[in-house]
Amino acid sequence: MTGRSVRALSGALKPLFSHRSPQVYEATAHKSTYTTIPPPARYGGRHTVTLIPGDGIGPELAKHVCELFRFCCVPVDFEVVNVDSTQTSADDISNAIMAIRRNGVALKGNIETNHNLPPSYRSRNNLLRTTLDLYANVMHCQSLPGVRSRHRNIDIMIIRENTEGEYSSLEHESVPGVVESLKIITRTKSLRIADYAFKTAREKGRRRVTAVHKANIMKLGDGLFLECCKEVASGYPEITYDSMIVDNTTMQLVSRPQQFDVMVMPNLYGNVVSNVCAGLVGGPGLVPGANYGENYALFETGTRNTGKSIANSNTANPTAMLLASCLLLDHLKLHAYASMIRRAILSTVTDTRLHTADLGGQGSTSEVVQSIMDAVQRAGPRTQSS
Amino acid sequence: MFFLRPRYSYVYRLQILILLRKLGLSISGKDKIKPQEVAGVVGALKNETTQSRTFIRGIQTVTLIPGDGIGPEISTAVMKIFEAAKAPIRWEERNVTAIRGPGGKWMIPPDAKESMDKNKIGLKGPLKTPIAAGHPSMNLLLRKTFDLYANVRPCVSIEGYKTPYTDVNLVTIRENTEGEYSGIEHVIVDGVVQSIKLITEQASKRIAEYAFEYARNNQRVSVTAVHKANIMRMSDGLFLRKCREAAEKYKDVKFTEMYLDTVCLNMVQDPTQFDVLVMPNLYGDILSDLCAGLIGGLGVTPSGNIGTNGVAIFESVHGTAPDIAGKDLANPTALLLSSVMMLRHMGLHGHAKKIETACYETIRDRKVLTKDLGGNSKCSEFTEAICQRCRDMD
Numbered sequence: 001m002t003g004r005s006v007r008a009l010s011g012a013l014k015p016l017f018s019h020r021s022p023q024v025y026e027a028t029a030h031k032s033t034y035t036t037i038p039p040p041a042r043y044g045g046r047h048t049v050t051l052i053p054g055d056g057i058g059p060e061l062a063k064h065v066c067e068l069f070r071f072c073c074v075p076v077d078f079e080v081v082n083v084d085s086t087q088t089s090a091d092d093i094s095n096a097i098m099a100i101r102r103n104g105v106a107l108k109g110n111i112e113t114n115h116n117l118p119p120s121y122r123s124r125n126n127l128l129r130t131t132l133d134l135y136a137n138v139m140h141c142q143s144l145p146g147v148r149s150r151h152r153n154i155d156i157m158i159i160r161e162n163t164e165g166e167y168s169s170l171e172h173e174s175v176p177g178v179v180e181s182l183k184i185i186t187r188t189k190s191l192r193i194a195d196y197a198f199k200t201a202r203e204k205g206r207r208r209v210t211a212v213h214k215a216n217i218m219k220l221g222d223g224l225f226l227e228c229c230k231e232v233a234s235g236y237p238e239i240t241y242d243s244m245i246v247d248n249t250t251m252q253l254v255s256r257p258q259q260f261d262v263m264v265m266p267n268l269y270g271n272v273v274s275n276v277c278a279g280l281v282g283g284p285g286l287v288p289g290a291n292y293g294e295n296y297a298l299f300e301t302g303t304r305n306t307g308k309s310i311a312n313s314n315t316a317n318p319t320a321m322l323l324a325s326c327l328l329l330d331h332l333k334l335h336a337y338a339s340m341i342r343r344a345i346l347s348t349v350t351d352t353r354l355h356t357a358d359l360g361g362q363g364s365t366s367e368v369v370q371s372i373m374d375a376v377q378r379a380g381p382r383t384q385s386s
Numbered sequence: 387m388f389f390l391r392p393r394y395s396y397v398y399r400l401q402i403l404i405l406l407r408k409l410g411l412s413i414s415g416k417d418k419i420k421p422q423e424v425a426g427v428v429g430a431l432k433n434e435t436t437q438s439r440t441f442i443r444g445i446q447t448v449t450l451i452p453g454d455g456i457g458p459e460i461s462t463a464v465m466k467i468f469e470a471a472k473a474p475i476r477w478e479e480r481n482v483t484a485i486r487g488p489g490g491k492w493m494i495p496p497d498a499k500e501s502m503d504k505n506k507i508g509l510k511g512p513l514k515t516p517i518a519a520g521h522p523s524m525n526l527l528l529r530k531t532f533d534l535y536a537n538v539r540p541c542v543s544i545e546g547y548k549t550p551y552t553d554v555n556l557v558t559i560r561e562n563t564e565g566e567y568s569g570i571e572h573v574i575v576d577g578v579v580q581s582i583k584l585i586t587e588q589a590s591k592r593i594a595e596y597a598f599e600y601a602r603n604n605q606r607v608s609v610t611a612v613h614k615a616n617i618m619r620m621s622d623g624l625f626l627r628k629c630r631e632a633a634e635k636y637k638d639v640k641f642t643e644m645y646l647d648t649v650c651l652n653m654v655q656d657p658t659q660f661d662v663l664v665m666p667n668l669y670g671d672i673l674s675d676l677c678a679g680l681i682g683g684l685g686v687t688p689s690g691n692i693g694t695n696g697v698a699i700f701e702s703v704h705g706t707a708p709d710i711a712g713k714d715l716a717n718p719t720a721l722l723l724s725s726v727m728m729l730r731h732m733g734l735h736g737h738a739k740k741i742e743t744a745c746y747e748t749i750r751d752r753k754v755l756t757k758d759l760g761g762n763s764k765c766s767e768f769t770e771a772i773c774q775r776c777r778d779m780d
Contacts, residue, residue, distance in 0.1 A: 166618065179621045220572075246671075247672050254654060255679050274647075279651045
């Protein structure tokens with residue numbers, strides 16, 4: 001064989017032999033490159049999960065999660081990594097990131113950001129998300145039967161781009177008194193999040209995906225995002241795709257939230273819409289959130305509050321954190337444990353006597369957790385009396 | 387404030403003050419409290435030049451821009467109601483279709499500009515957004531021409547128009563000129579777009595001082611700055627600093643700062659905890675529409691734009707509704723409430739109160755309502771009902 005033909009052949013065979021070809025998103029024909037994150041390694045049948053307690057109500061809720069898991073004999077061991085938000089050095093957060101890279105999965109409370117510090121101190125939560133490339137934030141807001149709220153029958157899944165957009169932390173003061181903050185939208189990441197949204201919608205049997213944007217004002221940026229969503233939508237003919245401007249979206253959400261199904265959007269609008277939806281179904285104490293990346297997954301409460309004002313008073317609502325831990329168990333493919341705990345949590349939430357202060361009741365956190373454990377015990381074996 | 391039950395004593399005091407204000411009582415002369423109103427005097431800045439409005443035998447002239455779609459019919463409705471209420475207003479109708487000025491720059495017609503500069507006060511109906519017309523939107527042009535830096539939207543629940551939220555009484559003050567809507571965007575490389583959010587010290591200072599001045603002039607209890615400084619440290623940090631500085635000068639008004647997501651969360655759970663909200667452009671856009679949704683939508687929400695040199699343009703923020711244009715089905719409430727805001731701004735409180743009461747009572751009666759408010763009357767019938775009440779009040 002001539003040298004030229006060998007080169008040509010090796011060129012053609014290169015994709016077969018390379019270990020990790022970079023995922024290329026083409027402009028015209030979009031190929032779905034959504035990959036399933038493999039469940040992390042099990043040692044002796046038990047998973048290791050990084051636990052970052054965070055600030056405010058984080059530590060006490062983390063303790064309750066550990067307690068509940070131990071009671072239910074869940075085969076998960078937590079590696080606790082504390083991140084001290086008062087320290088300006090980045091050592092703590094680097095340790096946390098290393099631990100998450102090691103374990104692949106994490107459960108975290110919100111880490112407080114002191115916004116009076118200079119811009120060189122980046123928000124720790126943001127740093128975690130961008131370093132680990134956790135590009136999709138998924139929040140499923142559902143009306144729960146026992147919870148009093150102004151609207152009924154809400155079932156919205158919010159998929160929010162988690163790494164770019166307005167949260168790029170690229171700011172500069174070119175002239176004293178004039179600050180510019182950059183909002184970055186890229187085709188790659190927009191295609192990726194749109195892909196994720198449609199794939200999830202298809203898996204969960206959802207009918208409609210709405211893209212939320214402000215392309216009438218930010219024509220290039222949000223225009224690119226919309227273009228990517230439309231491109232991906234063409235590959236999913238069974239799912240209806242439409243778009244809505246963000247201010248109209250918030251207006252519709254407070255008047256008729258039942259019209260929405262799955263919503264996909266860039267970072268900042270995601271922040272607004274997810275908080276509005278969480279408020280609509282009953283508050284920050286009820287909705288869990290999940291952040292998925294290509295290789296890692298991070299679970300937390302949906303609205304990411306530290307709850308500083310109610311820390312250590314045994315009045316926080318543990319539902320959001322416990323539901324987040326159920327999402328964690330689902331991710332680790334421990335579905336039996338996940339459904340058992342979820343059923344117990346939902347039965348406790350419908351009991352109005354056990355509602356915590358944010359739901360208008362007078363229950364305490366420990367009472368709620370105790371009642372969940374009782375519900376689990378009533379449901380069947382597999383518990384450890386402690 | 388994280389959950390419904392506030393933990394700090396000053397927040398309790400705030401809640402009590404707001405409750406007393408609703409009942410029409412006051413504790414001391416210092417907290418002068420008035421019953422619920424659409425908007426008090428839309429305060430002018432201290433260092434503004436005195437407004438020289440045309441006074442002809444006590445009658446003030448106002449530039450009226452009817453707009454497109456349902457604009458002309460609702461403008462006629464408002465003019466009729468003003469006549470019935472015997473308000474001393476003379477209307478000067480102008481059209482604002484964009485024309486190409488010298489140098490190729492798009493601008494509003496010179497007679498419209500001249501009229502506004504002379505009268506200083508304007509009332510505007512909905513304007514059509516041009517698609518591929520080659521020129522920017524009319525609202526943007528007006529904003530640039532008169533430097534309308536503050537958008538004020540008072541959101542008050544309307545009795546008789548039921549929404550899941552009752553007792554909403556807040557005002558959103560939004561910076562209208564810069565922020566995320568600066569329109570500066572670049573394509574860095576193919577597939578990467580950057581939008582620039584501009585925050586300047588001067589504009590932030592201006593809007594912060596306006597917000598506190600408004601709060602003071604309208605007997606408002608607190609001002610809350612809405613920001614996202616944990617993420618956008620420098621830009622929202624600058625905005626916050628200016629708000630804090632303005633708070634120092636207005637010690638009689640309470641100042642709090644809250645993250646945007648916390649505000650959204652608390653707003654849909656309990657809107658009564660908010661009073662005056664001041665924020666940069668994008669957050670203002672989203673939040674003001676959220677608050678409009680709480681009281682029933684854009685069809686019943688008034689809005690005012692304040693500019694430098696004493697210019698103020700009051701407008702209805704809904705669309706032109708081309709599908710019902712010319713069919714006498716439109717709801718003039720938004721434009722009417724904006725005109726009431728305008729009367730208060732001009733100091734004609736008596737007439738403002740009369741028209742506002744007439745409007746609210748007509749809606750509360752639920753006998754003659756337009757289709758979007760839940761009835762099936764025509765626009766002219768609704769207008770006539772309000773006019774009749776105005777005449778009866780004399």
